[in-house]
Amino acid sequence: MTAYDKQDAARLVAGDYKYGFVSAIESDTAPKGLNEETIRFISAKKNEPVWLLDYRLSAYRHWLAMEEPAWAHVQHPPIDYQDSCYYSAPKQKIKPKSLDEVDPELLRTYDKLGIPLREQEVLAGVSPRIAIDAVFDSVSVATTYKKNLEALGIVFCSFSEAAQNHPDLVKKYFGSVVPATDNFFATLNSAVFTDGSFVYIPPGVRCPMELSTYFRINAENTGQFERTLIIADRGAYVSYLEGCTAPKRDENQLHAAVVELIALDDAQIKYSTVQNWYPGDANGKGGIYNFVTKRGACRGARSRISWTQVETGSAITWKYPSCVLSGDESVGEFYSVAVANNCQQADTGTKMIHIGKNTRSTIVSKGISAGRAQNTYRGLVKILRTAKGARNHTQCDSLLIGSSCGAHTVPYIESRQPSARVEHEATTSRVSEDQLFYCQQRGMSPEDAMALIVGGFCREVMQELPMEFAVEAQKLLGISLEGSVG
């Protein structure tokens, strides 16, 4: 590589996480530290029913006796849970009743992020393509197109609102997929969760637009602990998208979310994530710790849950979106692209638990490592004795860029049902000098060449994303790998 290239690469490495700005918004923040008082404070802020406060407190007491998991292939200094804030919300004099009352600075922030919070006028016969719930630090600040959705009986609102307005649904399903005692981070979330989205699609309804939540961390020293609950009743369909960004900071910030999905008979949930939390700088300073528990329950017969994720951000990703396939003939899918560049560490994969008869699952994981990053696929396919005729196909591909990164594959397969069929394929490849030179000889810069080659590697996953998201994700891949050439 020539000196010219090296300089260029250095410049690209130093650039550019374009969502790294901070908004000047006055916030209402809980004092640092975690104790029962903190939890009572959060619960009171949200005006929660007593059962929910009790739920939080019992989770907290359980958490005190738990130990942070150490089995993931990631390394970080010990996290001081007392050194973080657990609640931060933009100050608002009155709760905005419509979008016109939302703080203009907040609207500007989302504008800058490219997230439209203004509802477009709904023309006759043309329905909008996407409705958004915007979560800023610990609270949901706006949800668009609520009225249009309500007309179909669809509930799309912040979790806090759901706890007030739809207590029966919340009580019935909340914590039913990820119990409060599930794991260290999920239990912490169960104690201190703040806001997230709630979706309910009534029987037989096909949600006419993409539902989306955009998570933004703004405040300093604040963790984000969102909670999302999506229920697709019998024969319902919904496609849900999640996006996230955070300012550039030198400290690490903790994001420990819990997402629960429930699909009843013949229902389908498609859940897509483009995760772009601040990854830290090229030397590994700062960045978000993304320790997330996501799980879907295919409770009904012939139900289907698909997870599609493009993970490009975060200093550390620890995340295993899973499916519990208890309904007969239910289907679980997991499509993942995980990129780790510079000093990023990703330990991600899925669990497919086959319980019902003739359940099927598909796993396609594409891991890309560059710089000094470590990327691990960790997956479990478990077939219980009851899952007669279950089938799984797993494909894990790793792509290495440069010689200082690592890719690891840790697949667990447990089958107690002799009629089950489980297939696992894995490949590891390197972006070759030959490929780069070939593209350059055809006029492409090394960066364009890398984006093209990586795009090809990820194609199977990218085509699972909704159109608008796929274009965004493709660009994001290019940006996250900038500077990794040579």
Place this chain on the structure above:
Amino acid sequence: MLELHNLHASIGGKGVLKGIDLTVRAGEAHAIMGPNGSGKSTLSYVLAGRDGYTVTEGTLSFKGRDLMGMLPEERAAAGLFLAFQYPIEIPGVTNMNFLKTSLNAIRKARGQEPLDAVAMLKTLREKAKALGIGEDMLRRSVNVGFSGGEKKRNEALQMSVLEPSLCILDETDSGLDIDALKAVAQGVNAMRSPDRAMIVITHYQRLLDYIKPDVVHVLAHGKIRRTGGPELAKELEAKGYADFAQEG
């Protein structure tokens, strides 16, 4: 168009080219022949600017510009095209997407607007059709699962789409049966024009029955040992490279 003076080049510290003088003018086709290991492929990589192929002495200029300070993609944008002996596979990237990215990168470097999707599709279809390449080949991943003939035909397609001013064909005949060879040669011949030059690198005379050179050079031990007309190729076919076995 292309001027090499006393060109020396090495790979990993080992001298491979040891003083090459070559002048190629617009409209000409030059054949460079030679035994295995004579430095033929090295010459093509040095011209294209591949990393690891170091020029240690001498000069090389293309259209009056010094190639030494130019990156491979800048050389491509300036109109230098190398048809690979072993075209590279890129899984998951459709041929169509590859050609589109490539053509638009070169147009951009030349200060032209990128072609929109409709114009691009039209151009690619026309060019592919002229070479007898079907739509399905445009939709397949670049060179993945292509037969030897398909790969070389695909190189010819890229060349026809990018319209370079200097085409370097590196052992284009290797791995081709006679029908595939004819088809590729036809594609190459269709591109010959007064303002375009060709360098055909080959071990065998066979290819030169289909792509007729104006000048033939014999490269051995890193130097051009003889230069002549098309009759030189015939002579080599009859006598082999035995005359050039000794370094000198």
